[in-house]
Amino acid sequence: MGSCCAKPITRITKVGDSEAGILGLEEMFRNAQTSGKTSDEELKTELLALAKDYGNYIALGMEQTYKDAFLREYRTFCMKRM
Numbered sequence: 001m002g003s004c005c006a007k008p009i010t011r012i013t014k015v016g017d018s019e020a021g022i023l024g025l026e027e028m029f030r031n032a033q034t035s036g037k038t039s040d041e042e043l044k045t046e047l048l049a050l051a052k053d054y055g056n057y058i059a060l061g062m063e064q065t066y067k068d069a070f071l072r073e074y075r076t077f078c079m080k081r082m
Helices: 025-033 042-054 060-080
Strands: 010-015 018-023
Touching: 010 025, 010 060, 018 025, 025 042, 025 060, 042 060
Parallel strands: none
Antiparallel strands: 010 018
């Protein structure tokens, strides 16, 4: 029996020199595509905010590393959907 509110899927991705499980990564990317953000910095900020909205903990000292990882993964996601 399914739930009315599906939990976001966790996906492992490389962040800096480590790997991290990120909740809702694909959903984040779909939301970013419709956000109207186009510059790398706007996208990085949007993706970081979405990650936090999905309940992912990101330490302050690691934010830039996560932003870079999210943008890299977002570009890969967009290329696969073309």
